[in-house]
Amino acid sequence: MRRRRLYSLVAATVASTTFVTTAFAATVTTAGAATPGPLAPSVTARPWLATDLTPAQRANLLIKQMTLPEKVDLMTGNQGDAPYAYYNAPIVRLGIPALKMADASSGVAPRGWSLLDTGQNATSLPSMQALASTWSTTTATNYAKVVAAEVLEAGQNVLLGPDADIIRQPFWGRADETESEDPTLNANITGAYVNAVQSQNVIADLKHYLGYNQETNRGSGQNDVVSQRALREVYALAFESVVKTADPGSVMCSFNKINGEYSCDNALTLRNLLKGQLKFTGFVLTDFGALHDTLKGLQGGTDMETGTLTVYDGALLAAVSNGTASEAQVDQSVLRILTTMFRLGVFDRSYTPSAIPVAAHDAVARKTEESAITLLKNSGGALPLSPATKSIAVIGADANILAAPSGAPWVSPTQETPVLNGILAHAGNASVNWVAGNDPVNAASMLEASSMTTVPSSVLTPTNGIGTGLQAYYWDNTSFQGSPATSRVEQQVNYDVGFLTTFGLWAGQTSQVPEPPVTSPTDQQSVVYDGKITAPKTGDYVLDLTGFGQATLSLDGNQIINMTGADGRKSNAASPVLSLAAGVPHTLHITYQATHPFDSLEPGTLLLQWKTPASTYSPAIKAAAAAAKKAQVAIVYVRTYEGEQRDRVSLKLPQSSNELIAAVRAANPNTIVVLANSGPVTMPWLSSVPAVVETYFGGQEQGAALANVLWGDVNPSGKLTVTYPTSDTAIPPGVTNPWATATNLNVTYGEGINVGYKAYDVAGIKPLFPFGFGLSYTTFGYANLRVTPAVVTAKTPVNVKFQVTNTGVVSGAEVAEVYVGLPSSTGEPPKRLVGYAKRTIAAGGVSAITVTIDPAGPTNPLSYFNTTNDKWQIAAGTYTLYVGSSERNTPLSTTFNIATAV
Known part of the structure; x- marks a missing residue:
C-alpha cells in the first residue's frame, strides 16, 4: 500500500466537497502549457501505454498486472498527501499516474498548490447559477474552457464539478453552486460544461448524485423520502442527459440518504440506475465522508473513496482477503477508473504546471457576468444611467468587497473589481460618495429571522464609550474559566465559528466581519459582550438571541433572555416587549457558551436580533439617507451571505437592508437597488423603487460588469433560473424551510414532480418574479x-x-x-x-x-x-x-x- 499520512484536525472533520489545506505548497517555476508526452518506461515493457489500443483494451492489460493491494489502493484516495482538493497518488511500479483533483465549478480553489506568478490565485468566475442565468451553452463552453485550462495550469487533471443538483427549495445555502430549479436547463448547461472540460484531457466529476437539495443535517443522516417518479423526472434527469451527451468521466455520490440508504451505499440509485439504466461508464467517487459501509459501498457501486480512509483502504483489502467482499466487484471498479483515465488522456499527457493568462481569463469572467446580470425592474427609464449624471451615492457596507460564496467553491481571485470599484472607474467626472448605511454580512446573517434583523452597530456603544459596537471578552473554554484570552470591540453580536467562517483559506475572505479569535477551526469558546444599546425611535422593541449554544442577555442589570440550547439544534429566545425611548442608552450584558454544537462543523454561533417599530432607522441608515438626498442618483447595494453547510433561516435580506432601501428611497426617488444573492430574496420595497438589478455572486469582475450594465454599455439579457416568492410563506405545498424540520432527519418530498415554477403553477401561487424572467433596455x-x-x-x-x-x-x-x-x-x-x-x-x-x-x-x-x-x-x-x-x-x-x- 502507498504511504499514508495522518490527517490534521481539519482534514479529519470536514464533510464537504472538499477544502483541506495541506501542510506544504509546491512552488512551481515551470512555464508552458501542459503537453502530451510519453510516460516511461517503454510500451514494450508496459503494453497498456500503447495509444493505438482502445481504452478498454489498455485497462484490461493493466489490471492483469495489478496486485489486490494495488487495486484497493487505486480505489482509495490519499487526502493530505499533496496540494489538491482530493488526491490519488501514483502507483509507480505500473506507471499509473496520480489523480490530482481540483475544486470547483466556478474556478480552481486554493488547496495548497502554488504558481510562480499567481500563487494560489485563479480566475474567480461568476457562480454556476449566474452562468445558467445567461441561458447560453456557448457562454457555458467558454466558461468551462477557462476552468479546465486553469486546472491544467495548476498541474491537475480532475475537476470536482460541475454541479447538476436541482434548487428544490429557496432556502438552500448552496444554491450558488448549481444552475437552476429546472432539470432541462441544468442538463444543457452542465452538458456543455462537461464536454468543454473533457476536451482538454481533464476528467469532469458531475455532482452531487442524487437528491442533494439542502445543507441542514446533511452530515447527520438526512434522508430524502422521494418517489421514484420524482427521482427520474426531476433529480436524476440532468445526470441522465449529461451521461448521454457528454459521457462524464466521474460522478460524485452525495451526503444524504435516499429512501433510507446513503447515496454512496445505494445500489438502487448507483448500480441499478446510474450504471445500469443510464449506462454511465465512468467511475463513482465519494464526497468527503459520504461513504459509510465497506460492503454496501462496493456492492452499491462506489468505485473510489476520497477524502477519508475509513471505509475502503485497509477495511476493503481485509474484506476481500477474507472472502467477505468480492474481488470481481473490486475489478469492476478498477476497470472503470483505469478505462476513464485512458479514455480522457490522463496516461498520455504530462500535466505540467504553467502560468495562468490572467487578463484573457479575467475577460471571460467579466463577459459571463455581463450576460448573467438580470434586470428585474426598470420604471421610467431609470436605467441606463445618463452620462450627464454628476453625483452618485453608493450605499451598502459590502460594496467594497466581492460577493462570493463561503466554503469549498471559494476561489482566490487573480484580481478584484467589487461594485464600488466598478462604479468609481466608470463614473468619469461624476462625484461618487460611498456611505455604508448598514453592517457587513457574515455566516451568522444566515440565521436572521424574517421578522427581525441583526441589531446594527450604530445603536451599540462599547464599555469604553468610544466608537460603535460592544466590548467582547473571549475565553478558550466554554465555562469562563480563568482570564479572557482576548478582549476587543465587536461591531455586532454575530459570532460564528465553523465551516463557513474559520475553516480553510476562505476564512476571512468572504466577509469583512473579523473572525472570532480561535486557535483551531472548531474551537468551542465562551464570550461576554458589554456595552450600551440606544433605541433610535421611541416604541416597542423585542430583542432575540439565536444560535448554537446557550446564552443570556441582561438589560440594565435584569436578565430578560435565557437561551438554554441543545445539541444538534438551532435555539433562540426572545425578550418581553420592551418600551424604549429614543436616545436613551441602556446597559447591555450578554453571555455566550458554545456548549451545544449543531454538528462537528458548526460548533458555535450567536446572533443578537431585534424587532423594531415600523420605519425605525439606525443612525447609520439616517446618514445614508442624508447622503442619498444630496446625490442625483442613489445606488443601494445589498447582499446575502450563503454557502455550503448551512441553509438560510429566511428569504429576507439581512443587516437592515430592507430598512436601508426604504429610507434611501424616501430621500431620493432615483434609487437603484443592486442585489447580490444566490437564493431568492423578498422585496417589500419593490413597488417604491424604480430599478432593481440582480448580479448574483458575480465573480472577480462583478463591479466592472455591473457598471457596464448600469451605464448601458451592455444591455442586460440575463434571466432568472429560480422562482422568487413574494414571502417566506408564499411557497408551494410540500416544501418547507429545512430549519423548521431540523429535528426530523426524514425530509418528505411531498411536492413530487412539481418542483420550482411547476409547483407554483399547480398551487396557483403568483410569484414575485417567475422562472425565466428578465428585462432589457429594449422590448x-x-x-x-x-x-x-x-x-x-x-x-x-x-x-x-x-x-x-x-x-x-x-x-x-x-x-x-x-x-x-x-x-x-x-x-x-x-x-x-x-x-x-x-x-x-x-x-x-x-x-x-x-x-x-x-x-x-x-x-x-x-x-x-x-x-x-x-x-x-x-x-x-x-x-x-x-x-x-x-x-x-x-x-x-x-x-x-x-x-x-x-
Whole structure:
C-alpha cells in the first residue's frame, strides 16, 4: 500500500466537497502549457501505454498486472498527501499516474498548490447559477474552457464539478453552486460544461448524485423520502442527459440518504440506475465522508473513496482477503477508473504546471457576468444611467468587497473589481460618495429571522464609550474559566465559528466581519459582550438571541433572555416587549457558551436580533439617507451571505437592508437597488423603487460588469433560473424551510414532480418574479407561431417556429423560451421547459427562430416516467406549446396531437 499520512484536525472533520489545506505548497517555476508526452518506461515493457489500443483494451492489460493491494489502493484516495482538493497518488511500479483533483465549478480553489506568478490565485468566475442565468451553452463552453485550462495550469487533471443538483427549495445555502430549479436547463448547461472540460484531457466529476437539495443535517443522516417518479423526472434527469451527451468521466455520490440508504451505499440509485439504466461508464467517487459501509459501498457501486480512509483502504483489502467482499466487484471498479483515465488522456499527457493568462481569463469572467446580470425592474427609464449624471451615492457596507460564496467553491481571485470599484472607474467626472448605511454580512446573517434583523452597530456603544459596537471578552473554554484570552470591540453580536467562517483559506475572505479569535477551526469558546444599546425611535422593541449554544442577555442589570440550547439544534429566545425611548442608552450584558454544537462543523454561533417599530432607522441608515438626498442618483447595494453547510433561516435580506432601501428611497426617488444573492430574496420595497438589478455572486469582475450594465454599455439579457416568492410563506405545498424540520432527519418530498415554477403553477401561487424572467433596455414582441410537421408522432422531431421582433430603439439579446404542457392523463404540471434560444436582435429587427423538440432527446421533453413499467413514456393526446419571455409570460400558444403512445 502507498504511504499514508495522518490527517490534521481539519482534514479529519470536514464533510464537504472538499477544502483541506495541506501542510506544504509546491512552488512551481515551470512555464508552458501542459503537453502530451510519453510516460516511461517503454510500451514494450508496459503494453497498456500503447495509444493505438482502445481504452478498454489498455485497462484490461493493466489490471492483469495489478496486485489486490494495488487495486484497493487505486480505489482509495490519499487526502493530505499533496496540494489538491482530493488526491490519488501514483502507483509507480505500473506507471499509473496520480489523480490530482481540483475544486470547483466556478474556478480552481486554493488547496495548497502554488504558481510562480499567481500563487494560489485563479480566475474567480461568476457562480454556476449566474452562468445558467445567461441561458447560453456557448457562454457555458467558454466558461468551462477557462476552468479546465486553469486546472491544467495548476498541474491537475480532475475537476470536482460541475454541479447538476436541482434548487428544490429557496432556502438552500448552496444554491450558488448549481444552475437552476429546472432539470432541462441544468442538463444543457452542465452538458456543455462537461464536454468543454473533457476536451482538454481533464476528467469532469458531475455532482452531487442524487437528491442533494439542502445543507441542514446533511452530515447527520438526512434522508430524502422521494418517489421514484420524482427521482427520474426531476433529480436524476440532468445526470441522465449529461451521461448521454457528454459521457462524464466521474460522478460524485452525495451526503444524504435516499429512501433510507446513503447515496454512496445505494445500489438502487448507483448500480441499478446510474450504471445500469443510464449506462454511465465512468467511475463513482465519494464526497468527503459520504461513504459509510465497506460492503454496501462496493456492492452499491462506489468505485473510489476520497477524502477519508475509513471505509475502503485497509477495511476493503481485509474484506476481500477474507472472502467477505468480492474481488470481481473490486475489478469492476478498477476497470472503470483505469478505462476513464485512458479514455480522457490522463496516461498520455504530462500535466505540467504553467502560468495562468490572467487578463484573457479575467475577460471571460467579466463577459459571463455581463450576460448573467438580470434586470428585474426598470420604471421610467431609470436605467441606463445618463452620462450627464454628476453625483452618485453608493450605499451598502459590502460594496467594497466581492460577493462570493463561503466554503469549498471559494476561489482566490487573480484580481478584484467589487461594485464600488466598478462604479468609481466608470463614473468619469461624476462625484461618487460611498456611505455604508448598514453592517457587513457574515455566516451568522444566515440565521436572521424574517421578522427581525441583526441589531446594527450604530445603536451599540462599547464599555469604553468610544466608537460603535460592544466590548467582547473571549475565553478558550466554554465555562469562563480563568482570564479572557482576548478582549476587543465587536461591531455586532454575530459570532460564528465553523465551516463557513474559520475553516480553510476562505476564512476571512468572504466577509469583512473579523473572525472570532480561535486557535483551531472548531474551537468551542465562551464570550461576554458589554456595552450600551440606544433605541433610535421611541416604541416597542423585542430583542432575540439565536444560535448554537446557550446564552443570556441582561438589560440594565435584569436578565430578560435565557437561551438554554441543545445539541444538534438551532435555539433562540426572545425578550418581553420592551418600551424604549429614543436616545436613551441602556446597559447591555450578554453571555455566550458554545456548549451545544449543531454538528462537528458548526460548533458555535450567536446572533443578537431585534424587532423594531415600523420605519425605525439606525443612525447609520439616517446618514445614508442624508447622503442619498444630496446625490442625483442613489445606488443601494445589498447582499446575502450563503454557502455550503448551512441553509438560510429566511428569504429576507439581512443587516437592515430592507430598512436601508426604504429610507434611501424616501430621500431620493432615483434609487437603484443592486442585489447580490444566490437564493431568492423578498422585496417589500419593490413597488417604491424604480430599478432593481440582480448580479448574483458575480465573480472577480462583478463591479466592472455591473457598471457596464448600469451605464448601458451592455444591455442586460440575463434571466432568472429560480422562482422568487413574494414571502417566506408564499411557497408551494410540500416544501418547507429545512430549519423548521431540523429535528426530523426524514425530509418528505411531498411536492413530487412539481418542483420550482411547476409547483407554483399547480398551487396557483403568483410569484414575485417567475422562472425565466428578465428585462432589457429594449422590448421584444412575439408573433407567427407555427409547428411542423403537420402530423406529429411520438418519434417525430417537432419544429417550433416563431418570430421575435426588437420593438425598441437599441440592440438587445432576448432568451425566447418554449414550454410544453403534456396531456392531462399524464398527471404532469401545466408547463415544462423544453427549449429556448438566445438571439441578439438589432433595434427594429426581426429574428426567425426555430426550436426543435426531439421526443427522443436526452431530456425526454415529451415523456413522463411511468413507474409501472419503469420507463419513459410518451402519451397519446393533445400537447400545448407556450412561447414567450418567461414561464409566466407566454403570449404565443398552440397545440399539436400525438395519436399513438410510445
